[in-house]
Amino acid sequence: MIPYGHQSLDDDDVAAVVAVLHSDWLTQGPTIERFEAAVAEYVGAEFAVAFSSGTAALHGAAVAAGLAPGDMVVTSPLTFMASANCARYVGAIPALVDVDPSTWNLDLAQVTGDAAAVVAVHYAGLPADLGTMAVRPRVVIEDAAHAFGARTADGPVGNCARSDMCCFSFHPVKPITTGEGGIVTTNNEDLAAALRRFRTHDIVPRPDRGGWCYEIAELGFNYRMTDLHAALGLSQLKKVDRFIDRRNELADRYRTLLADLPVGLPPAAPDGVLHGYHLFPVLVPDRHRIFEGLRSAGIGAQVHYVPVHHHPISADIGLKPGDLPQCDSLYEQLLSLPIYASLTDAQQDTVVEELSGLLSVGT
Numbered sequence: 125m126i127p128y129g130h131q132s133l134d135d136d137d138v139a140a141v142v143a144v145l146h147s148d149w150l151t152q153g154p155t156i157e158r159f160e161a162a163v164a165e166y167v168g169a170e171f172a173v174a175f176s177s178g179t180a181a182l183h184g185a186a187v188a189a190g191l192a193p194g195d196m197v198v199t200s201p202l203t204f205m206a207s208a209n210c211a212r213y214v215g216a217i218p219a220l221v222d223v224d225p226s227t228w229n230l231d232l233a234q235v236t237g238d239a240a241a242v243v244a245v246h247y248a249g250l251p252a253d254l255g256t257m258a259v260r261p262r263v264v265i266e267d268a269a270h271a272f273g274a275r276t277a278d279g280p281v282g283n284c285a286r287s288d289m290c291c292f293s294f295h296p297v298k299p300i301t302t303g304e305g306g307i308v309t310t311n312n313e314d315l316a317a318a319l320r321r322f323r324t325h326d327i328v329p330r331p332d333r334g335g336w337c338y339e340i341a342e343l344g345f346n347y348r349m350t351d352l353h354a355a356l357g358l359s360q361l362k363k364v365d366r367f368i369d370r371r372n373e374l375a376d377r378y379r380t381l382l383a384d385l386p387v388g389l390p391p392a393a394p395d396g397v398l399h400g401y402h403l404f405p406v407l408v409p410d411r412h413r414i415f416e417g418l419r420s421a422g423i424g425a426q427v428h429y430v431p432v433h434h435h436p437i438s439a440d441i442g443l444k445p446g447d448l449p450q451c452d453s454l455y456e457q458l459l460s461l462p463i464y465a466s467l468t469d470a471q472q473d474t475v476v477e478e479l480s481g482l483l484s485v486g487t
Contacts (some may be wrong), residue, residue: 126475127424129402131298132367132465140359144351151350159354160307162361165324167282169290169309171316174354175323178269178293180347181306182210182243185289188308188318189263191216195240199267200230201431201451203245207267210243218441220433225248227391228405231450232257246271246281248391248428249299249371249400254286262455272300273368273385274400281400282309289315294353297464299367299400302353310457323347333355368463371401374463374472378404381476387485388457403428407457408483417457417482423475426460 144155156174159201164172175181191197196370197211201220206445208218221234230253241263244252249270257264264287268274270279272292278285282292289310294302310318321328326344379389388407393399405428406412417426431451433443462475 125422125424126462126463126467126471127297128426128460128462128468130464131296131301132363133301137356137359138361139233140355141352144355147216147351149351151348151352153351155351155358156349156354158301159302159349159357159361162306162358163282163292166361166364167280167290168307170311172307172309173316173319173323173435174349174357175306175308176347176349177304178291178295179206179209180323180345181291181293181308182206182265182267183213183345184319184322185265185291185308185346186210186216186241187322189227189241189265189288191241196238197241197243198230198235198239198261199243199432200245200247201448202228202230202247202265202429202454203432204269204429205268205432205437206269207243207245208438210265211241216240218432218438220441220443220448222450223454225251225450225454227352228454229253235259235261244287245269246274246400247474248390248405249274249398249402250301250391251281251384251400252277254451263460264288265411266290269295269298269306270402271400272298273364273398275398277396284309284311288312289319292359294357298402299371299465300357300364302349302357302360305353305357307347310483331457363465368383368398368400370465371463372399374467375401375404377469377472378406378461378463378476381473382406382479385480387479387483389462403460404463405458405460407454408479409457410460411459414479414482418459418478423462423478425462427455427458431455 162173192216195216199207211218224231237259239261245267266287274281282290294305326342
């Protein structure tokens, strides 16, 4: 099976994790702090706070930002549900605007002044242009789960040049992995402190009352990353630029190999922007047949995503059929082809050959 995404690990990664297993700390130890510092330096942010998953990172960002019941939080419909659910976790109101057909990211120009926050998804690894917001909400959170290693004209995604916080995921199919894990970057010291408290039960040490003493004033969660995960992340971080270069090389090959096929290609990065290419989504006719045909041929194609407003949980958003036509039109044709740093040219050729054969049957 050629999966749509896969981790790229080597002996250095294994050795890094084994070293922690032989150390005194498996969790809440110094490797987490080293990983946070390394990520902050890589993206050019003041602070980075590690979490147990990308979803936990989004939840932490919503809490740290002070989002609360009654606040409207706008995000993209073309994303995993966590981008909208981070609003629900704090009792806020998720809202959706349609995607821009030229980028497949949410159309930030449609964000209105009644929004308390926007969760800007960098779909497939193409950074959303935060400079296109007509009105800046009180809180801007980047959902950069797809975009670690990507860059904009403002610098690396995660430097928070135009946002309050940026959330990454380190799931195995992402550009680098910690197994499971996530991180929030920010340039705001108060937000960083709130994130750190929230991920550890909102514990506040009170050494003035005794070295053992602490207090919990607000609801927090156990969203800590372990030192094992952080060690893997540190090792992977050394290779991220190579991984992103390979993903872009594979994307360029796809564009060449698919040029003469009846396939819609994903938006390319504009000048001055580096695409992360977590995904390589294309548009195909008769998507169900093509999907099943590729799976039968041992190619793990996938669909990203069932739109947020298509799920029963989203009934409270109040959208009617046809309210988000650009997203719905894309969804009917979307198919993610395999792309990851260790994918070989020969494997990619096989994917294209199988896809070409299936497309020819449908003509």
